[in-house]
Amino acid sequence: MLEKEYRILVINPGSTSTKIGVFDNERSVFEKTLRHDSETINSFASIYDQYEFRKTTILETLDQEGINISKLSAVCGRGGLLRPIEGGTYAVNKEMLHDLKIGYAGQHASNLGGIIAYEIATGLNIPSFIVDPVVVDELSDIARISGFSLIERKSIFHALNQKAVARRVAKDLGKKYEDLNLIVTHMGGGITVGTHIGGRVVDVNNGLHGDGPFSPERAGTVPAGELVSLCFSGDYYRDEIMKKLVGQGGLVGYLGTNDAVKVEQMIEAGDEKAALIFDAMAYQVAKEIGSASAVLAGKVDAIILTGGLAYGKGFVKQISERISWIADVIVQPGENELQALTEGALRVLRGEEGAKEYPGTVVDTKVVQS
Numbered sequence: 001m002l003e004k005e006y007r008i009l010v011i012n013p014g015s016t017s018t019k020i021g022v023f024d025n026e027r028s029v030f031e032k033t034l035r036h037d038s039e040t041i042n043s044f045a046s047i048y049d050q051y052e053f054r055k056t057t058i059l060e061t062l063d064q065e066g067i068n069i070s071k072l073s074a075v076c077g078r079g080g081l082l083r084p085i086e087g088g089t090y091a092v093n094k095e096m097l098h099d100l101k102i103g104y105a106g107q108h109a110s111n112l113g114g115i116i117a118y119e120i121a122t123g124l125n126i127p128s129f130i131v132d133p134v135v136v137d138e139l140s141d142i143a144r145i146s147g148f149s150l151i152e153r154k155s156i157f158h159a160l161n162q163k164a165v166a167r168r169v170a171k172d173l174g175k176k177y178e179d180l181n182l183i184v185t186h187m188g189g190g191i192t193v194g195t196h197i198g199g200r201v202v203d204v205n206n207g208l209h210g211d212g213p214f215s216p217e218r219a220g221t222v223p224a225g226e227l228v229s230l231c232f233s234g235d236y237y238r239d240e241i242m243k244k245l246v247g248q249g250g251l252v253g254y255l256g257t258n259d260a261v262k263v264e265q266m267i268e269a270g271d272e273k274a275a276l277i278f279d280a281m282a283y284q285v286a287k288e289i290g291s292a293s294a295v296l297a298g299k300v301d302a303i304i305l306t307g308g309l310a311y312g313k314g315f316v317k318q319i320s321e322r323i324s325w326i327a328d329v330i331v332q333p334g335e336n337e338l339q340a341l342t343e344g345a346l347r348v349l350r351g352e353e354g355a356k357e358y359p360g361t362v363v364d365t366k367v368v369q370s
Helices: 038-042 048-064 094-102 111-124 159-172 224-231 238-245 250-255 260-268 272-295 313-323 337-349 365-369
Strands: 007-013 017-024 027-035 074-078 089-091 128-131 181-187 191-197 200-204 302-307 329-333
Touching: 007 048, 007 111, 007 337, 017 048, 017 337, 027 048, 027 337, 048 111, 074 111, 074 337, 089 337, 094 111, 111 128, 128 337, 159 181, 159 191, 159 200, 159 302, 159 329, 159 337, 181 272, 191 272, 200 272, 224 238, 250 260, 250 272, 260 272, 272 313, 302 313, 313 329
Parallel strands: 007 074, 074 128, 181 302, 302 329
Antiparallel strands: 007 017, 017 027, 089 128, 181 191, 191 200
């Protein structure tokens, strides 16, 4: 029996670009990164005001490529800064659109993903989805405790890639994602180490605002007392401190670049400081993975290294040498966001799981497909 074919348009908006793809089931038919002139983007008063411009650009590009959107089965957008929700594929609804428009948890271009998906899909009378946004929150109660009663640990991480890679590895192992204990480490501009139990990420460092290993652009966990002193030194404004933590932290702060390839070239040229800092980043990643293994009481089925930094063989080797005693290390480089969005939509269209209704319960698959 031939497998039913679903054609899916996926949309991943970034600050000055929009990545789009058309997939027939898992097979990519067309992918393109649409670059937007910064002057044009900056002319809009808010992120939400960009949606009509970006939607038009997407539709014009598809038309130029000869892609008939009337043949689409669904449209799936990158999830934005919403309320904390459990992982999964969500049908875009009015409540979600409202929170994306107002920027419930902050303004970011990814908020446009669900909005544009809904606008295109509604005109075609087909479903629209988002999949595993960065606000996925499945933390156990004990993982929320920070040690400082005024601050609770938050779940902000690379949920889309972490969960997609975890599912692929589980499939390769001939098992279900929900039946495995995994440690998934996404290593990109930010680094997050997730502890996956039974298909849920019960513990993960906040990869955005100061938690876990430092990364190419972010400072990670820093000594709190010294940070407080710096904040009240009178030498910096609040925004300056935040930039030093996020954007100007990590490799940027020490070496002036967020490009790991350039850092490796510096090391090859004999730069001892670059070697020390790069080694320290690998050291901190390994240490965070070790902490995650303690959450699992050492019962780890596999450790997965993914993201752009996972292409660096030397970097991966340094981490692996410190953690391979815990479990097998599986390297899955890159961040295939468009593929991950497609896979999330397909699971619903095929009836493998129900689409979740923001911000709460599971919707009957048949309702979503009707």
